Amino acid sequence: MRGAALLLLLIVATPAVANTPLPSQRLANTELPDPAQEARARGLMETLRCLVCQGQSIADSDAAMAGDMRALVRQRVAAGEESGAIRSWLVSRYGDYVSYDPPLSRATWPLYLAPIALLLIGVALARVSFRRRR
Amino acid sequence: MSNNRLLWLPLAGFLVLVVIVAVAMWRPADRTVRSALVGHPMPAVALQPIVPGKPGIEPGRFARGRPRLVNIFASWCIPCAAEAPQLLRLKAMGVPIDAIAVKDTTGAVQDFLARYGDPYDAIGSDPASAVQFALGSSGVPETFIVDGEGKIIDQHVGDIRADEVDALAARVKALP
Numbered sequence: 001m002r003g004a005a006l007l008l009l010l011i012v013a014t015p016a017v018a019n020t021p022l023p024s025q026r027l028a029n030t031e032l033p034d035p036a037q038e039a040r041a042r043g044l045m046e047t048l049r050c051l052v053c054q055g056q057s058i059a060d061s062d063a064a065m066a067g068d069m070r071a072l073v074r075q076r077v078a079a080g081e082e083s084g085a086i087r088s089w090l091v092s093r094y095g096d097y098v099s100y101d102p103p104l105s106r107a108t109w110p111l112y113l114a115p116i117a118l119l120l121i122g123v124a125l126a127r128v129s130f131r132r133r134r
Numbered sequence: 135m136s137n138n139r140l141l142w143l144p145l146a147g148f149l150v151l152v153v154i155v156a157v158a159m160w161r162p163a164d165r166t167v168r169s170a171l172v173g174h175p176m177p178a179v180a181l182q183p184i185v186p187g188k189p190g191i192e193p194g195r196f197a198r199g200r201p202r203l204v205n206i207f208a209s210w211c212i213p214c215a216a217e218a219p220q221l222l223r224l225k226a227m228g229v230p231i232d233a234i235a236v237k238d239t240t241g242a243v244q245d246f247l248a249r250y251g252d253p254y255d256a257i258g259s260d261p262a263s264a265v266q267f268a269l270g271s272s273g274v275p276e277t278f279i280v281d282g283e284g285k286i287i288d289q290h291v292g293d294i295r296a297d298e299v300d301a302l303a304a305r306v307k308a309l310p
Binding site for chain 1: 165167168169170171208210236237238239242261262263264266267268269270272273
């Protein structure tokens with residue numbers, strides 16, 4: 001009985017990680033009136049990493065900071081800024097880490113070359129095994 | 135003969151994989167997102183005051199010859215409350231501290247300062263996290279070390295612990 005009462009208390013417990021008292025910005029969760037601009041903003045948001053959740057894009061995250069970043073993206077798209085310019089503004093602040101569309105660099109070339117190399121190995125293996133069967 | 139040796143190849147590959155996973159488990163990667171602005175000048179930001187009687191942050195404030203800390207905090211952030219005694223000690227040691235209050239209200243900041251003390255020379259309000267993005271900051275609390283010319287020397291992610299205070303004060307005082 002006492003255990004059950006203690007368990008019930010958990011329902012009304014407040015979470016230890018607090019959040020801001022300010023309401024989220026309008027553009028965090030409201031689409032831009034121009035569908036073309038919204039599509040461009042959406043495309044960019046899906047390739048930007050949420051900084052506090054890290055495994056999600058800002059388009060997918062409910063974190064307050066992701067909402068603010070969506071608002072920032074929509075404001076800049078609405079102001080006519082290029083998607084590439086918005087991405088590089090963020091990359092100049094947070095590094096390539098913030099982008100889900102990593103550039104070809106010294107750290108990332110295996111990502112781009114590995115599929116090609118694996119495909120070539122597969123073709124070679126297939127050729128050898130087909131030849132053997134004949 | 136050569137075929138026999140090839141037989142061991144998959145096992146060798148598997149062992150390499152085991153070693154990679156074991157190393158990553160013993161020493162997990164550092165997931166902290168650091169600002170890419172370290173070594174660059176502070177962005178010229180203008181922030182409204184959030185508490186009456188205390189200035190906000192005007193552009194050019196950081197290039198006036200006095201190295202300082204810029205603390206990014208929020209009244210709703212619990213580690214920020216835990217960090218407050220360390221900031222008060224830094225202030226007592228003569229380190230100037232400015233603050234940026236993220237997504238906060240005047241009343242909540244006033245309560246926070248009344249409860250945990252007020253080490254700040256100025257507090258600018260950043261209601262939409264815009265300045266946080268401009269600084270490459272990814273959470274609260276964070277503290278930027280800025281030299282007298284307004285250049286960002288380093289970024290401290292997370293709350294400043296009691297055993298870090300002396301080294302931090304010495305670092306700020308050694309700056310031009």
